[in-house]
Amino acid sequence: MISEDKASVKNILAVTFTRLAAGEMREKLANALIEKIQDGKDVERMRKELNDLPFATISTIDSFLNTLVSKYFY
Numbered sequence: 821m822i823s824e825d826k827a828s829v830k831n832i833l834a835v836t837f838t839r840l841a842a843g844e845m846r847e848k849l850a851n852a853l854i855e856k857i858q859d860g861k862d863v864e865r866m867r868k869e870l871n872d873l874p875f876a877t878i879s880t881i882d883s884f885l886n887t888l889v890s891k892y893f894y
Contacts, residue, residue, distance in 0.1 A: 823856055829872050832877065833884070846876070
């Protein structure tokens with residue numbers, strides 16, 4: 821979806837059960853973006869997405885819900 825310009829990493833919610841799996845998801849996404857950059861496909865946008873990766877919501881279910889409750893506790 822990202823490589824086809826249908827989504828941005830900042831607009832994706834990826835949740836899993838373990839921190840290890842969340843880390844693996846983030847790593848796989850980073851590697852895919854790096855591969856696109858190396859292939860020369862939409863380099864500027866892929867670099868932007870790679871720079872935005874730390875802001876992507878890739879976490880465990882518990883962490884996501886904790887963030888949600890903290891933000892909207894009222």
